[in-house]
Amino acid sequence: LVEARDVRREYRLKGDLIEAVRGISLEVSAGDFLAIVGPSGSGKSTLLHLLGAVDSPTSGAIYLDGSDVTVMTDAERARFRLEHVGLVFQRFHLLPMLTALENVELPMAEAGLARKEREQRAKALLTRVGLGERLRHRPGEISGGQRQRVAVARALANRPALLLADEPTGELDQSTSAEMLELFQSLNEDGTAIVVATHDLQLAEGARRQMTLVDGKIRE
Amino acid sequence: LVEARDVRREYRLKGDLIEAVRGISLEVSAGDFLAIVGPSGSGKSTLLHLLGAVDSPTSGAIYLDGSDVTVMTDAERARFRLEHVGLVFQRFHLLPMLTALENVELPMAEAGLARKEREQRAKALLTRVGLGERLRHRPGEISGGQRQRVAVARALANRPALLLADEPTGELDQSTSAEMLELFQSLNEDGTAIVVATHDLQLAEGARRQMTLVDGKIRE
Numbered sequence: 239l240v241e242a243r244d245v246r247r248e249y250r251l252k253g254d255l256i257e258a259v260r261g262i263s264l265e266v267s268a269g270d271f272l273a274i275v276g277p278s279g280s281g282k283s284t285l286l287h288l289l290g291a292v293d294s295p296t297s298g299a300i301y302l303d304g305s306d307v308t309v310m311t312d313a314e315r316a317r318f319r320l321e322h323v324g325l326v327f328q329r330f331h332l333l334p335m336l337t338a339l340e341n342v343e344l345p346m347a348e349a350g351l352a353r354k355e356r357e358q359r360a361k362a363l364l365t366r367v368g369l370g371e372r373l374r375h376r377p378g379e380i381s382g383g384q385r386q387r388v389a390v391a392r393a394l395a396n397r398p399a400l401l402l403a404d405e406p407t408g409e410l411d412q413s414t415s416a417e418m419l420e421l422f423q424s425l426n427e428d429g430t431a432i433v434v435a436t437h438d439l440q441l442a443e444g445a446r447r448q449m450t451l452v453d454g455k456i457r458e
Numbered sequence: 459l460v461e462a463r464d465v466r467r468e469y470r471l472k473g474d475l476i477e478a479v480r481g482i483s484l485e486v487s488a489g490d491f492l493a494i495v496g497p498s499g500s501g502k503s504t505l506l507h508l509l510g511a512v513d514s515p516t517s518g519a520i521y522l523d524g525s526d527v528t529v530m531t532d533a534e535r536a537r538f539r540l541e542h543v544g545l546v547f548q549r550f551h552l553l554p555m556l557t558a559l560e561n562v563e564l565p566m567a568e569a570g571l572a573r574k575e576r577e578q579r580a581k582a583l584l585t586r587v588g589l590g591e592r593l594r595h596r597p598g599e600i601s602g603g604q605r606q607r608v609a610v611a612r613a614l615a616n617r618p619a620l621l622l623a624d625e626p627t628g629e630l631d632q633s634t635s636a637e638m639l640e641l642f643q644s645l646n647e648d649g650t651a652i653v654v655a656t657h658d659l660q661l662a663e664g665a666r667r668q669m670t671l672v673d674g675k676i677r678e
């Protein structure tokens with residue numbers, strides 16, 4: 239489904255070379271549920287962005303469904319992501335001028351789904367994450383944990399084959415986090431491949447397999 | 459140091475009335491270390507914003523050092539906050555165009571501290587939260603957990619008598635969170651009063667006392 243082959247991601251900042259990801263290879267197959275753990279700054283977000291093709295590696299290759307992403311055009315990559323990949327960003331990136339409902343509908347509209355169906359599906363997704371009472375609120379009119387849940391609902395908008403979630407429970411209390419894990423497990427049982435980067439040990443243990451990142455490398 | 463007397467905070471959103479905080483009274487004295495826990499959406503951030511006088515209650519009163527904040531002018535409130543209150547926001551609110559060092563120096567500059575001293579103190583604070591190697595990076599050039607730590611360092615810029623921290627470990631792994639707790643305990647032993655809103659049970663248990671919020675009210 240998605241594969242990274244010896245990927246590196248470097249940043250040059252004035253004199254310094256920062257190696258955020260230093261030669262990582264991994265494969266995610268259909269039905270997989272992988273949790274990536276590791277200290278703050280170890281490269282988890284960078285790796286997730288490479289897997290989701292929202293960032294390009296300095297060297298190495300990323301394959302989406304067998305195709306090398308570098309041979310795809312920007313438009314093809316965007317189309318692939320829209321239809322098959324759901325991304326929950328660590329910073330959420332919700333649109334502040336749109337309501338929760340509109341934020342979740344947006345990828346559906348981009349994928350060409352009819353208005354009535356978008357509204358129904360968006361409502362169902364938001365209700366599923368406990369936000370049925372906050373549909374018409376904008377991101378600035380809800381709590382941090384509520385915003386996080388809108389971001390999760392939006393990632394699921396087009397029923398992706400692959401869900402990439404960066405710290406999806408960072409703002410949630412124990413009981414709401416447990417509900418998020420149950421949602422992920424249920425999606426995974428229905429066929430969604432899931433990769434989460436997380437500090438939440440409950441969530442990591444609820445995945446099918448775990449991988450530890452330290453200083454940009456996978457610890458064996 | 460700070461006192462809330464029967465404070466309420468309501469929002470009107472189209473037809474709905476949302477009671478984020480429904481009649482809360484509490485006192486924070488010098489040397490206090492209070493952890494406020496509760497489900498996502500229960501009113502923790504709202505309460506912290508009221509205590510820090512960055513938001514006004516719909517009814518009830520907030521007293522800072524014995525003075526009712528509503529009788530202070532905006533300038534007096536801002537001055538009081540600058541000199542005595544450190545706020546770590548759930549959304550950090552770092553300035554994206556400034557480096558980590560400049561972000562931490564900013565409140566010091568506003569308080570009139572000389573350039574050389576600002577730089578020294580900001581360096582020391584960032585080193586203390588493990589970011590000695592990221593001084594010249596901008597918020598967009600570091601990880602989520604690193605941004606969170608810059609926000610904590612900035613809140614401590616003017617050695618506040620009162621630290622109000624909203625989810626200060628939400629993006630941190632276990633070991634970095636433990637370091638954050640140690641920092642807070644050490645500040646508290648040196649006289650800083652601390653109120654944290656948190657989902658991190660380790661942090662909550664490391665405080666001197668805990669309070670649970672549910673639906674805008676304190677659970678006895």
Ligand SMILES: Nc1ncnc2c1ncn2[C@@H]1O[C@H](COP(=O)(O)OP(=O)(O)OP(=O)(O)O)[C@@H](O)[C@H]1O
Pocket residue numbers: 249250251256257258276277278279280281282283284285328592598599600601602603604629630631
């Ligand atoms: N634009 C950038 N320029 C330079 N360095 C960067 C940039 N973005 C990230 N980094 C560095 O790359 C490393 C990995 O960052 P990344 O965001 O992947 O970490 P993370 O594991 O997600 O951390 P956290 O758990 O705190 O979210 C960090 O040391 C960070 O400072």
Ligand SMILES: Nc1ncnc2c1ncn2[C@@H]1O[C@H](COP(=O)(O)OP(=O)(O)OP(=O)(O)O)[C@@H](O)[C@H]1O
Pocket residue numbers: 372378379380381382383384409410411469470471476477478496497498499500501502503504505548
């Ligand atoms: N501007 C607003 N307009 C309407 N309702 C709001 C607004 N801001 C917050 N709320 C609501 O007030 C309630 C309390 O929000 P608050 O941010 O204080 O919760 P919280 O306990 O900090 O949650 P979390 O743990 O998710 O950060 C929530 O139900 C939220 O939807």
Ligand SMILES: [Mg+2]
Pocket residue numbers: 282283284328404601602603
């Ligand atoms: Mg990250």
Ligand SMILES: [Mg+2]
Pocket residue numbers: 381382383502503504548624
């Ligand atoms: Mg909050």
